[in-house]
Amino acid sequence: MPHDFARLERLLLVAWPARETQKLHGWTLLTDSGATGRANAVAPLAFEGAIGAAIGDVQKHYQSRGMRPTFRIARGACAPRDLAEVLSARGWRPSQQTLVMAAPIATALQTLPDPADITLGPDYPDAVDAILKETSATPAEYEERRGLAQRTPAPRAFALAGTASVGLCVVVEDMAGVFLMRTQPAQRRKGHARRILAALLRFGRDAGAAHVFLQVEASNDPAIALYEGAAFKTVYSYDYWREEPRR
Ligand SMILES: CC(C)(COP(=O)(O)OP(=O)(O)OC[C@H]1O[C@@H](n2cnc3c(N)ncnc32)[C@H](O)[C@@H]1OP(=O)(O)O)[C@@H](O)C(=O)NCCC(=O)NCCS
Structure with missing residues (x-):
């Protein structure tokens, strides 16, 4: 589509x-x-x-x-x-x-692993705060992103892989938006973000979304590789x- x-x-x-x-x-x-x-x-x-x-x-x-x-x-x-x-x-x-990248959720899920150990919930958890603080360039950026994340509308779910990795899914109409994908620097390349994405997409699908979309800076090669590996394609920029x- x-x-x-x-x-x-x-x-x-x-x-x-x-x-x-x-x-x-x-x-x-x-x-x-x-x-x-x-x-x-x-x-x-x-x-x-x-x-x-x-x-x-x-x-x-x-x-x-x-x-x-x-x-x-x-x-x-x-x-x-x-x-x-x-x-x-x-x-x-x-x-x-x-x-702006997007994918049909069913197609993306076929590429992703089982998210068995991922915690999902609608409230902004303390562990998200710690990861966000650690991965923000400045305290002002952390504060603003925290406010934005807390203000996102329902239905939404924060996904956590222990204290290592986080992501957020917000469903609007029939689209799931993915935000706040972050893994603590010492925990990268261990597959956390792929499992977080899988948990978020299952949540989005169960909340009625057929497609997922997200935004990623064109210079962010690691994140683009993650999303392309999960069947996302660039729709526009x-x-x-x-x-x-x-x-
Ligand atoms: C992007 C990010 C969330 C990935 O988290 P992660 O937990 O390390 O990702 P995973 O271990 O699940 O990696 C999954 C796949 O993504 C790709 N990938 C991840 N990091 C990569 C890197 N540095 N270089 C190339 N490919 C990479 C690979 O295809 C990887 O699979 P592989 O390890 O089997 O080759 C993490 O690098 C991060 O927090 N970056 C800073 C914040 C950010 O840019 N977030 C994205 C905003 S849109």
């Missing part, structure tokens, strides 16, 4: 909710503490009005909070359709290309667009 990019973008906003969401000129402006990309950028899925004024309003919104104005643009699913070209002409540039400082 070909995936509808715009629909996946809309489901992502529901599954991974920033602290603050507001509409501006039809765009969705996400604002959190400024530590991670997805929760601190414009999701331009619909648009109305004059483009120059709208970009100016975005700049004011983020700058007034001490943040760098950022658009997260999925080419083929943004509004207006030529937004990337408009921003490029104004000196904005893309970075941090991120892949998005970039973060920011204004280059003038020299």
